[in-house]
Amino acid sequence: MSGLSVKRLVAGYGGDPVLREVDFEVPEGGLLAVLGPSGCGKTTLLRVLAGFHPVSSGEVWLGGRQLTSAVPPEQRGIGIVPQEGALFPHLTVAGNVGFGLRRGDRGSRVEELLDLVGLAGFGARMPAELSGGQAQRVALARALAPRPGVVLLDEPFSALDAGLREELRADVRATLKAAGATALLVTHDQEEALGIADHVVVLRDGAVAQFARPQTIYTSPTDLGVALFVGEAVTFPGVARSGLVATPLGELRTSGDGPGTVLVRPEQLILGSGGVMSTVDDVRFHGHDATVLLRLADGTQVRSRVQGRVEVRAGDSVSVSVDGPALFFGDTP
Numbered sequence: 001m002s003g004l005s006v007k008r009l010v011a012g013y014g015g016d017p018v019l020r021e022v023d024f025e026v027p028e029g030g031l032l033a034v035l036g037p038s039g040c041g042k043t044t045l046l047r048v049l050a051g052f053h054p055v056s057s058g059e060v061w062l063g064g065r066q067l068t069s070a071v072p073p074e075q076r077g078i079g080i081v082p083q084e085g086a087l088f089p090h091l092t093v094a095g096n097v098g099f100g101l102r103r104g105d106r107g108s109r110v111e112e113l114l115d116l117v118g119l120a121g122f123g124a125r126m127p128a129e130l131s132g133g134q135a136q137r138v139a140l141a142r143a144l145a146p147r148p149g150v151v152l153l154d155e156p157f158s159a160l161d162a163g164l165r166e167e168l169r170a171d172v173r174a175t176l177k178a179a180g181a182t183a184l185l186v187t188h189d190q191e192e193a194l195g196i197a198d199h200v201v202v203l204r205d206g207a208v209a210q211f212a213r214p215q216t217i218y219t220s221p222t223d224l225g226v227a228l229f230v231g232e233a234v235t236f237p238g239v240a241r242s243g244l245v246a247t248p249l250g251e252l253r254t255s256g257d258g259p260g261t262v263l264v265r266p267e268q269l270i271l272g273s274g275g276v277m278s279t280v281d282d283v284r285f286h287g288h289d290a291t292v293l294l295r296l297a298d299g300t301q302v303r304s305r306v307q308g309r310v311e312v313r314a315g316d317s318v319s320v321s322v323d324g325p326a327l328f329f330g331d332t333p
């Protein structure tokens with residue numbers, strides 16, 4: 001297959017495996033996010049793919065060619081966008097973008113890429129004259145310039161503030177798609193991973209906990225750990241029987257059988273349309289939506305995410321119902 005394919009990859013430091021039998025594929029032109037908490041092995045994976053760290057066992061294939069440890073970084077056909085751009089400070093924007101290109105190819109390709117990342121006309125600027133978002137766009141243009149087999153993006157938005165991060169995320173996705181690039185992005189931010197990628201690998205302790213489309217990861221997580229990691233959740237212990245489970249939110253539809261944990265997402269909690277009664281503890285506005293903290297009859301506090309106008313205030317009594325089925329994770333014996 002062209003694109004990137006990683007098979008049963010094991011790598012580590014001094015005999016301690018950090019990546020354990022990691023398997024995934026990125027089809028040509030696909031965008032994969034590798035999502036995991038700090039220390040799960042994301043940087044190690046990037047270092048192995050880029051050729052800076054040896055493979056203990058397993059295989060890495062790129063564009064139909066196996067990248068053994070004998071293939072040096074510069075011959076891998078891999079472009080890298082580091083965390084904070086890391087532009088060459090003494091080179092202009094055009095100099096940075098053209099850095100990996102042969103002299104004769106530079107002019108038109110640099111113009112084409114600056115245009116692609118929305119920075120036409122910025123070629124003569126120095127890196128110190130760019131905003132953080134612009135610097136990341138230049139770093140992306142530089143990585144794409146030699147038409148690499150895959151672009152690796154290492155937490156590329158981590159240094160940017162929230163609003164800019166969201167805007168740049170959409171632009172980076174559009175740029176990668178317009179360039180037809182195959183890309184792998186690592187992040188510890190679930191919103192970023194689910195928001196940008198075609199597929200997501202959830203990495204936990206160096207092993208793949210789930211590899212699926214973003215929506216599948218969110219709506220059908222393989223286990224409670226993935227469910228909690230990829231989004232806010234309200235959980236209760238419960239015993240599922242015949243597709244139903246009793247909770248402080250009433251009897252909910254679910255799958256599974258026997259004792260376990262019931263999980264609903266805050267956006268499933270609907271206010272003022274029947275269900276059980278609750279008291280509003282607090283309302284927190286986030287701009288695009290709001291979180292309403294509710295106290296249920298048994299004293300449990302749950303959070304509801306409300307889009308649009310919030311009609312309740314702290315101290316109000318309001319009914320709360322659950323929209324759609326609850327997730328259920330049976331206790332492991």
Ligand SMILES: Nc1ncnc2c1ncn2[C@@H]1O[C@H](COP(=O)(O)OP(=O)(O)OP(=O)(O)O)[C@@H](O)[C@H]1O
Nearest residue numbers: 013014018036037038039040041042043044045188
């Ligand atoms: N040079 C090293 N020598 C020994 N152990 C290391 C080395 N680099 C990383 N590790 C260990 O390998 C594990 C994975 O580290 P890695 O940097 O790949 O995680 P990460 O997911 O990228 O974390 P972060 O999000 O914090 O950057 C950690 O337990 C870390 O302590």
